[in-house]
C-alpha cells in the first residue's frame with residue numbers, strides 16, 4: 001500500500017539533528033535518565049547517537065524528526081481528507097446539538113471512512129500513551145501540560161480512551177507535534193499494532209470490574225504483548241507493582257518509577273509463575289527469576305528522588321501521595337521527550353483538577369470537593385486522602401455498565417479506616433454500601449440523592465467520593 | 481472454638497479471593513461480635529505448609545483456572561480440611577471454591593482436574609459466562625430467599641451425594657435443573673458473590689451455629705440490610721446481560 005501522506009522531501013539521514021529539525025518543532029530527545037545525565041544531542045556526532053547497540057551507557061538516542069505539519073506541507077489522499085473533514089464535522093455537529101463533547105462520534109465516523117486514520121494522524125508526532133487501572137486521566141493531563149512547555153500537545157482529556165477517542169483527540173489539532181493519550185489497558189496492543197509511541201506509561205494494575213475487564217493477569221499479559229510490538233518506545237513503568245514489572249521487564253528501554261503500592265491483594269503471587277511473593281515492599285525475587293527492578297525515580301513524602309539521589313520538590317496543587325506518583329510519571333515522560341524539568345514541573349504543579357477529579361465545585365448550592373474512586377485500589381487511595389481531614393464525607397456508588405454491575409468489591413475496600421466517622425451514602429447501590437459500612441462499624445445515613453446527602457452534613461467543605469457514573473452525574477450537576 | 485473464640489479460617493485469599501469474598505469473614509466476625517462472642521481470623525496463604533486443623537469454620541473463595549488447580553494441590557496437602565469436614569466443621573466455598581471442593585472441573589485448556597470431592601458436584605465450561613443477579617429459594621431450613629451476584633463460566637452437575645443450596649428463581653446458577661450451589665453435610669457451596677453472607681444473614685448464622693454447635697441468640701437485621709434484601713430479591717430488578 002502506498003502511503004501518500006509521506007512526502008518525498010523527507011530529511012535524509014545524513015543531516016544533523018539540528019538540520020533536521022523544522023522550526024516550531026520540539027527538540028530531539030534521547031533516552032533520558034534523570035536530567036543531569038542527559039547529553040545534548042546537538043553536541044554529539046551522529047556515531048554517538050544512533051541506536052542502543054552500544055549498551056548500557058547509552059542514555060539517549062536521536063529519534064527521527066517528526067514529519068512536518070501534515071495539513072500544510074503534505075498532500076494527503078482523498079480518503080484521509082474526507083475522513084478528517086467528516087470526523088470534524090460530525091464532532092462539531094454533535095457538540096452543537098448538545099450530544100456531548102462530540103469527540104467519540106467524530107472519531108468513530110472518521111475511522112470508518114479511513115481505517116488507517118489513527119496511524120496516519122499519529123505519523124510525525126511524538127505520542128505518549130498512558131495506561132493502567134488507576135490515575136490514567138490525571139496523569140495524561142499532567143503529561144499533556146508538561147509537553148506544552150515545549151510545543152502544542154493534544155490529548156483525549158475527556159477520557160475517551162479507545163481508538164476512536166485517540167483519533168478524535170488527534171483531529172482537534174493537526175499541527176500539534178505532541179500528543180498525550182490515555183488508553184484503556186486492554187486496547188494498548190491495538191494502538192502499538194498501528195504506530196510506535198515515543199513513550200508508554202504503565203501506572204499500575206489491580207482488580208477492576210471483573211465482569212468487564214477480566215482478570216489482572218490477563219490484562220498484564222495483554223500489556224506485555226503490546227510492548228513487544230514497539231521495541232523502540234521508551235517505557236516508563238511502576239516497579240513496585242509486580243503485574244507491571246511482569247508486563248514491562250522484557251522491554252529493552254524501561255525507566256522504573258517507585259511509588260509504592262497501597263493495594264496489595266492483586267500482587268501477592270508472581271504474575272509470571274504463580275509462586276508466592278508476599279510483601280512487595282521489599283526487594284523481592286521470585287524463584288522464576290522475576291524480580292523487583294531498581295528504581296530510577298523514587299517518590300517521597302514531598303517530592304521525588306532521582307537515580308543520583310537528588311531530591312526534587314513537587315509541591316503540587318493536587319492532593320495526596322497518589323498524585324505525586326502520577327506527577328513523577330509525567331515528569332519522566334516530559335524529560336524523555338526532550339523537555340526541561342523546571343518549565344514542565346511548573347505546568348504540572350498548576351493543575352488543580354483533571355476532568356473534575358479533585359475539583360472544588362458547587363453541588364446544590366454547597367461547596368464540595370469531588371473525588372473519583374472506582375475500584376478497591378482507588379478507593380483505598382481516596383479514603384487515605386480523606387482520612388487526613390475531618391470534613392463531612394459523602395460516598396456515592398452506582399453499578400451501571402461503565403461501573404460494572406457487581407458491587408462485591410465494596411468488601412475488598414478497607415472502610416474500617418473510617419470507623420466512628422459519620423458518613424452519608426447515596427447512589428444506585430447506597431444500600432449495599434450502607435450494609436458494608438454497618439459491618440465496618442461506620443455510622444452511615446442513606447440519602448436518596450447527593451444533594452439530600454449534602455443537606456445532612458454539617459459545615460465545612462464535604463468530600464464527595466463517587467464511583468464512575470456516580471461521579472459523572474455529580475460533575476454534570478455541579479458548577480465551578 | 482478455643483478460649484471462647486471462634487476460629488474462622490480464610491483459606492488462600494491470595495489464590496482464591498477474587499471479588500469481595502473476604503467480606504464473608506468480616507460478616508461472620510461481626511455477627512459474633514454483636515452477640516458478644518469473640519473470634520479470630522486465621523488467614524491461610526499458599527506460602528503456608530497446609531490448612532491448619534482446629535479451626536471452627538473454613539471459607540474458600542473464587543479464582544482463576546490456574547489458581548484453582550494450585551488450590552486443589554494445596555488443600556489436599558496433609559488432609560486437614562478433609563478431616564475437619566468429617567468432624568462436621570462447616571466449610572463455605574464460593575464460585576471457584578465450589579469447583580475446587582467438587583469432584584472434578586475442566587479448565588479453559590480443556591483439561592479435566594480432580595477436585596477435593598467434599599461435595600458431589602462436577603463442573604464443565606458452559607457456552608457463555610453467567611453474569612448477573614441470582615436469586616434462589618434455599619433448600620436449607622429457615623434460610624429462605626438467597627440473593628447474590630454470579631459471574632462464572634462453569635456449569636455444575638450435582639451427583640447423588642449432594643443437594644442444591646437453592647432453587648433458582650432468577651439467574652443461571654449451576655445451569656442444570658434450576659439448581660444453585662451444592663450442599664453435603666456442613667459443606668456449603670455457591671456461585672453467589674455479593675458477598676453471599678452479607679446479603680443473606682440467615683445463612684451466615686446457620687454456618688455459625690454449625691461452627692459453635694449450639695443455637696445463637698437472634699439478631700435483628702439493621703434496616704438497610706432489610707431494605708437491601710427487599711431490593712435484591714424483587715423479581716422485577718433488571719438482570720442486565
Ligand SMILES: [Zn+2]
Nearest residue numbers: 270273286288
Ligand atoms: Zn515467578
